[in-house]
Amino acid sequence: MTRIALVTGGMGGLGEAICIKLAALGYHVVTTYSPGNKKAAEWLASMKESGFNFHAYPCDVSDYDSARQCVAIIEKEIGPVDVLVNNAGITRDVTFKKMEKTDWDEVMATNLDSVFNMTKPVCDGMVERGWGRIINISSVNGQKGAFGQTNYSAAKAGMHGFTKALALEVARKAVTVNTISPGYIGTKMVTAIPQEVLDTKIIPQIPMGRLGKPEEIAGLVAYLSSDEAAFLTGANIAINGGQHMY
Ligand code: NDP
Numbered sequence: 001m002t003r004i005a006l007v008t009g010g011m012g013g014l015g016e017a018i019c020i021k022l023a024a025l026g027y028h029v030v031t032t033y034s035p036g037n038k039k040a041a042e043w044l045a046s047m048k049e050s051g052f053n054f055h056a057y058p059c060d061v062s063d064y065d066s067a068r069q070c071v072a073i074i075e076k077e078i079g080p081v082d083v084l085v086n087n088a089g090i091t092r093d094v095t096f097k098k099m100e101k102t103d104w105d106e107v108m109a110t111n112l113d114s115v116f117n118m119t120k121p122v123c124d125g126m127v128e129r130g131w132g133r134i135i136n137i138s139s140v141n142g143q144k145g146a147f148g149q150t151n152y153s154a155a156k157a158g159m160h161g162f163t164k165a166l167a168l169e170v171a172r173k174a175v176t177v178n179t180i181s182p183g184y185i186g187t188k189m190v191t192a193i194p195q196e197v198l199d200t201k202i203i204p205q206i207p208m209g210r211l212g213k214p215e216e217i218a219g220l221v222a223y224l225s226s227d228e229a230a231f232l233t234g235a236n237i238a239i240n241g242g243q244h245m246y
Helices: 013-022 038-051 064-077 100-130 141-142 150-172 196-205 214-225
Strands: 005-006 028-033 055-058 083-086 131-139 173-180 234-238
Touching: 005 013, 005 038, 005 141, 013 028, 013 083, 013 214, 028 083, 028 173, 038 055, 064 100, 083 100, 083 214, 100 131, 100 150, 100 173, 131 214, 141 150, 141 173, 150 173, 173 214, 214 234
Parallel strands: 005 028, 005 083, 028 055, 083 131, 131 173, 173 234
Antiparallel strands: none
């Protein structure tokens, strides 16, 4: 039986690595992209050239109706979702003093409301079928806070509260819910930070002395998605090169 994995934001740095890893392990991988993303067809074609036949659907994860409709189409055209990876996310970094309400609202909607929006339409089916994996991609900055990220840190910390509460509710039905908190990973979200800031402020805080690789996060997603991880639920797994230990 081929399991279906839905990865939100699969065309971003981490999402792509997660899609590739799960596909290589034999999952039927479906992903989403923002409705305005004009590069979706190009991405799908380049993945196909590399041997990955992904399905991708437009979905604004910050919008409940869009998420619900997207899941309904996926379930009709592909099948029920066995593994959900809530990966899509954004930053709107600015100090609290200068933060506008829109900076707060957009980050909360895309990074935290999205977890409700995407999980709600798939969770009951997982419970009914007696198997499921929900994996929420949070951040080290949700664990320790970060200057200029009150919005992002709050949303990412909120994700883990959701993880723990839902994990309790669905544990008896063999559905696991976990959070992954990556440190700084070399994707465009991080390489958009000026090189000087990376070199002088960020990398010196990482005992490994480097950014993480998307594949390193994808490997952990693969494990959490597996049957071997059946007893692991409600956890927040840090993967940050030693930057933050708790
Ligand atoms: P990217 O910016 O490369 O990718 C983000 C993805 O989210 C894109 O595919 C984007 O899709 C999607 N997305 C954004 N807004 C929406 C929306 N409203 N609806 C649907 N999709 C949306 O980021 P990363 O790959 O670096 O990050 C992935 C996740 O990992 C994020 O949640 C991030 O917070 C988290 N993370 C990243 C770290 C890092 O160092 N890179 C560290 C810790 C956590 P589209 O392009 O189509 O808009």
